[in-house]
Amino acid sequence: MKDRLKLVVFLTVIAFIIQATVAFAQSEGETADSVISEQPVTPPPKPVIVSGEDIPNDNGHKLKLNWEYPAEWNDSIVRFEIYRADSPDGDFRRLGEAAGGIFSYLDIGSKKKDDPNYMPNDQNLYYRVDAVSKSGVTVQSEIGGPFQTSGQWFHKGKVPVLIGVVLFAIFTIYFIRSARKGKDLYIRPLAGIEAVDEAIGRATEMGKPILYVLGIGGASDIATIASFTILGRVAKKVAEYQTALTVPCYDPIVMSVAQDVVRSAYLEAGRPDQYSDDLVFFVTNAQFAYVAGINGIMVRDLPATNFYLGYFAAESLILAETGNSIGAIQIAGTDQITQIPFFVVACDYTLIGEELYAASAYLGRDPLLLGALKAEDWGKAIAMVLIIVGVLATAFGWDAFREFLRVNL
């Protein structure tokens, strides 16, 4: 009985194994059949190259290739591979690929002759596009071309910029000439500048030094250049009043220029003997280390007046707040919009943005600076007129005016 039972179990297991094997074989066969049935009966069609457009307003070496492909085959194509050669029967070099469903490719070549991706201007170029299907079948297009790229000397989309620069140059030259001829060019007084003399006088009365911070800009930054002019004026007054001056610098070249400016101011004031290169010194070129150094100078020397004029970044509030805590009169100015709020809250006077440039012209009375400032005013007047006319034109549906002012890069 027991042996019979064993036999039944054994036969049942064998039957199960046979059935499972047959079922697996059948399913494998079905899968293979289904793969075969998914294959298209016909190979994918060839891509058709329709155009090769030279990119306008550039130095050449750039072309946009367009091709067409039947929409019903989009799902079957994995990618298009793009090739370029110098002649139809030349050696086609693979440039890159575009995903299936995309029918254009921007060919950015090199202008260096020794570069493998060199793409000459004004010479015939030939392209080929290969469509690669999901099953790995590759179909080549007919050779497209010849196409050419060319460079342009002038970017037509930048005409409004050219007009603006030319107008500004004309205004600047005109007003500089007027100022040189002795014409009185009016500039309204600025509260921050009116306070300069008062601040220097206060320091003199208190017998304390004046701290002048040029910021963290380079010598070629417009704000730093404007600050040099104001520094000249401040240094001259300081020399006349025989007050101490401290100018810690962030940039070695700024330090060199500032030394020349202060030296000239002392000479102009008739006190060259009082000048020393130690008045203007380099601290460090690390932003927050520079701030730490100036803060140390402030709390130890206790200057009566602090000037922060130039290019400033995240250090503005730290400087202004420390200066405020020692009770110094503070005059600040920068063209960095994000830093002006900090100066406004922590300083006695703030020159907002362009007021810094105006201050240098106002103090320096140099025809070059006055002429440039007047030209800026005229530029602003024209900008205001353009905005008013532009808004009215847009309101009446005349978009051409707005489009004319737009720079198309």
Place this chain on the structure above:
Amino acid sequence: MEDSHLVELLWTTFAAFLTFATFSFLYKDNPFYKFAEHLVVGVGAGYFVVLLVLTSLKPKLWDPLLAGQWWYIIPGLLGVLMWMRFSKKVSWLSRYPIAFYIGTSGVAIPLYMYNSINRQISSTLDLSVGFGSLTAFWGIIIVIGVLTGLMYFFFSKEHKGAFGGLAKIGIYVLMLGFGASFGYTVMARISLFVQRIAFLESWGRMIGNFFS
């Protein structure tokens, strides 16, 4: 404890000490702050010199010269002229590289014209599209803000009468913008502070682990 862990603990402790030393300035100037200040200024200056040699002098002058690009000698000579400052007799020569350096700022004029004027005008006009809609209403408010702001920065006319009134509106608009910018930046600074406190907390945990 492994040596590397001990070294890490020591450096982190030193960083925490410098953090406390710097914060001590909030109380008043003291020797700890002075130490931190002098250390960061000295390290900053030294780092700048190394950075200048490795990112400018070597790759932008020395290497091209060795590669036979002889025309790099011109900026090299301009650089050498800067050293003339140390001689009283020929210190005037240093003004040539300075003049060249400052003069190059003129190259940026077209870029400034594009970024600061053309784009601003176009963007302002774009806001007024769709006259009569709510978007255009806010656009017109911005246009008024831009115009009055420009009037504030008009230096050829005194701020009196109607012009003065419009310029005053302009400064109010500017102050609104500054207020928003102030609040935004203060939030960013608080996040920096929180980051520093988190560092101190992780340092405290490191110390705790060490002693446990």
